[in-house]
Amino acid sequence: MAADRRSKADTLALRQRLISSSCRLFFPEDPVKIVRAQGQYMYDEQGAEYIDCINNVAHGQYHTSGWQASLKGNPGVHRKSGRRISSRKPCPRNILFFFFLDSSSEANDLALRLARHYTGHQDVVVLDHAYHGHLSSLIDISPYKFRNLDGQKEWVHVAPLPDTYRGPYREDHPNPAVAYANEVKRVVSSAQEKGRKIAAFFAESLPSVGGQIIPPAGYFSQVAEHIHKAGGVFVADEIQVGFGRVGKHFWAFQLQGKDFVPDIVTMGKSIGNGHPVACVATTQPVARAFEATGVEYFNTFGGSPVSCAVGLAVLNVLEKEQLQAHATSVGSFLMELLRGVGLFIGVDLIKDEATRTPATEEAAYLVSRLKENYVLLSTDGPGRNILKFKPPMCFSLDNARQVVAKLDAILTDMEEKVRSCQTLRLQL
Numbered sequence: 001m002a003a004d005r006r007s008k009a010d011t012l013a014l015r016q017r018l019i020s021s022s023c024r025l026f027f028p029e030d031p032v033k034i035v036r037a038q039g040q041y042m043y044d045e046q047g048a049e050y051i052d053c054i055n056n057v058a059h060g061q062y063h064t065s066g067w068q069a070s071l072k073g074n075p076g077v078h079r080k081s082g083r084r085i086s087s088r089k090p091c092p093r094n095i096l097f098f099f100f101l102d103s104s105s106e107a108n109d110l111a112l113r114l115a116r117h118y119t120g121h122q123d124v125v126v127l128d129h130a131y132h133g134h135l136s137s138l139i140d141i142s143p144y145k146f147r148n149l150d151g152q153k154e155w156v157h158v159a160p161l162p163d164t165y166r167g168p169y170r171e172d173h174p175n176p177a178v179a180y181a182n183e184v185k186r187v188v189s190s191a192q193e194k195g196r197k198i199a200a201f202f203a204e205s206l207p208s209v210g211g212q213i214i215p216p217a218g219y220f221s222q223v224a225e226h227i228h229k230a231g232g233v234f235v236a237d238e239i240q241v242g243f244g245r246v247g248k249h250f251w252a253f254q255l256q257g258k259d260f261v262p263d264i265v266t267m268g269k270s271i272g273n274g275h276p277v278a279c280v281a282t283t284q285p286v287a288r289a290f291e292a293t294g295v296e297y298f299n300t301f302g303g304s305p306v307s308c309a310v311g312l313a314v315l316n317v318l319e320k321e322q323l324q325a326h327a328t329s330v331g332s333f334l335m336e337l338l339r340g341v342g343l344f345i346g347v348d349l350i351k352d353e354a355t356r357t358p359a360t361e362e363a364a365y366l367v368s369r370l371k372e373n374y375v376l377l378s379t380d381g382p383g384r385n386i387l388k389f390k391p392p393m394c395f396s397l398d399n400a401r402q403v404v405a406k407l408d409a410i411l412t413d414m415e416e417k418v419r420s421c422q423t424l425r426l427q428l
């Protein structure tokens with residue numbers, strides 16, 4: 001492809017003319033024109049190098065192995081891909097069937113269909129502030145979106161985020177896992193009282209747009225018990241958080257304890273590291289119920305040899321470059337300063353410790369100052385005050401030191417110069 005020689009202003013004008021404004025820009029007041037990227041770095045049209053801490057796709061930009069693999073794709077890779085994913089320990093023994101698709105949204109939409117066929121029920125329980133994809137079916141189960149659109153459908157039931165920092169049950173609660181799971185039980189019972197029947201509980205294994213939340217260990221097994229009792233299945237969305245991002249485990253749901261096994265796992269984003277491929281893994285009974293309809297699952301590009309070759313190449317790079325262990329060590333370093341797991345970290349900016357009031361404007365200001373310092377990151381959470389550290393897994397210890405030093409300098413500067421930030425604290 002020929003290099004784009006347009007000025008940033010011309011590119012923006014063209015974009016404004018041709019692209020819907022609902023496709024938002026990061027940093028709308030002064031967007032960055034990224035013209036190339038490699039590993040954890042992004043480069044603008046002037047050659048300035050930015051450290052990427054925003055990445056939803058975990059393994060780093062444009063690793064050449066993935067693209068070389070895409071040129072070498074062959075039909076055998078489809079079978080191998082399922083086998084390689086299922087060999088990721090401890091891929092639950094009863095998760096046996098794999099569907100390959102083109103996008104993460106397709107994966108969650110199929111998970112919804114599988115759950116409904118298997119259970120014969122229609123309704124879904126989701127966590128507050130969740131986002132599960134851009135298809136109509138998924139906007140309906142994404143409070144993050146539907147709250148700003150036409151609202152909650154009667155078949156959707158929302159349970160509180162298991163957030164032990166801001167939620168109703170906090171660090172000082174004797175058993176937040178049980179308390180939050182009981183909230184799900186309460187939501188299920190109230191739906192049942194209205195004659196509704198639960199098909200599934202959908203949750204990201206670590207809710208991301210909700211504010212980089214780490215549910216208390218044991219919460220998922222307790223929730224699964226309530227959901228199974230209601231005849232539903234547990235869907236773990238590993239689209240952002242799977243594939244080693246959390247460091248010590250390959251799947252983020254493993255943080256919940258050895259005994260927990262979801263009924264359906266959805267994967268995307270990192271599985272192709274930039275190439276459009278996604279996957280749904282499930283148990284034999286769920287897959288069989290779907291087959292029993294007699295209707296084939298057809299997806300023109302899903303599971304193409306090229307996509308599966310890219311997926312295998314990503315797994316190879318992950319192993320060869322020991323990115324999972326790397327995420328653990330860089331993550332542990334950052335963890336001395338911030339809260340999170342592996343390279344999935346949230347910094348909750350608050351105005352004061354007693355009320356934990358979100359420091360929303362300060363967070364936005366910090367993000368723009370970091371951008372001036374060539375670090376790209378974003379905010380999230382209901383109060384948009386959580387700094388999301390989601391660098392690619394090749395993010396180095398040196399990068400971590402640089403980012404923390406810059407963050408520190410800006411915070412010090414803010415405390416001196418910005419009155420409204422005088423009570424700003426980094427919650428460790």
Ligand SMILES: Cc1ncc(COP(=O)(O)O)c(C=O)c1O
Nearest residue numbers: 103104105131132133204239240
């Ligand atoms: C948790 C989660 N699930 C599903 C999706 C949908 O992914 P895609 O836009 O690739 O279809 C996203 C995208 O941001 C996501 O964060």
